[in-house]
Amino acid sequence: MKRIITFGTFDVFHVGHINILERAAQYGDHLTVGVSSDALNFSKKGRYPIYPESDRCKIIRSLKFVNEVFVEESLEFKKKYIEKCNADILIMGDDWAGRFDWVNEICQVIYLPRTPSISTTEIIEVVKSIK
Numbered sequence: 326m327k328r329i330i331t332f333g334t335f336d337v338f339h340v341g342h343i344n345i346l347e348r349a350a351q352y353g354d355h356l357t358v359g360v361s362s363d364a365l366n367f368s369k370k371g372r373y374p375i376y377p378e379s380d381r382c383k384i385i386r387s388l389k390f391v392n393e394v395f396v397e398e399s400l401e402f403k404k405k406y407i408e409k410c411n412a413d414i415l416i417m418g419d420d421w422a423g424r425f426d427w428v429n430e431i432c433q434v435i436y437l438p439r440t441p442s443i444s445t446t447e448i449i450e451v452v453k454s455i456k
């Protein structure tokens with residue numbers, strides 16, 4: 326049995342998020358998702374997410390190919406989270422390519438290509454521009 330872990334904010338949930346989670350799930354039999362806390366997102370992007378962490382967790386937990394969800398408090402706790410859920414593979418989109426290679430002594434790290442032409446930031450910009 327192979328256990329997969331992935332991380333993300335998954336704010337303003339969109340098809341790019343579905344695609345990576347669906348593809349991540351296909352690498353194993355059990356998918357755990359670490360959802361970035363509101364505070365972690367603020368520290369990464371300088372703004373709070375549109376949806377609070379409780380709603381973002383609820384959305385991810387409702388997906389049929391996701392088995393477990395927890396709140397990710399810090400990027401530096403990656404190894405602790407991987408050990409806790411006994412993950413064999415960490416999967417991330419390739420906007421993070423190379424950034425988590427330091428965990429590869431405890432689990433395999435795979436970066437998958439992002440879905441082109443869609444992002445939370447772009448959706449926010451489009452919505453803002455609607456008069």
Ligand code: C2G
Binds near residue numbers: 335397417418420441
């Ligand atoms: N993603 C994707 N295609 C898109 C947009 C996002 O494949 N068009 C992927 C990202 O590569 C990431 C996941 O969806 O693997 C979640 O993306 P974000 O919500 O932007 O996550 P991020 O804020 O980058 O947080 O510990 C890692 C971080 O918590 C990742």
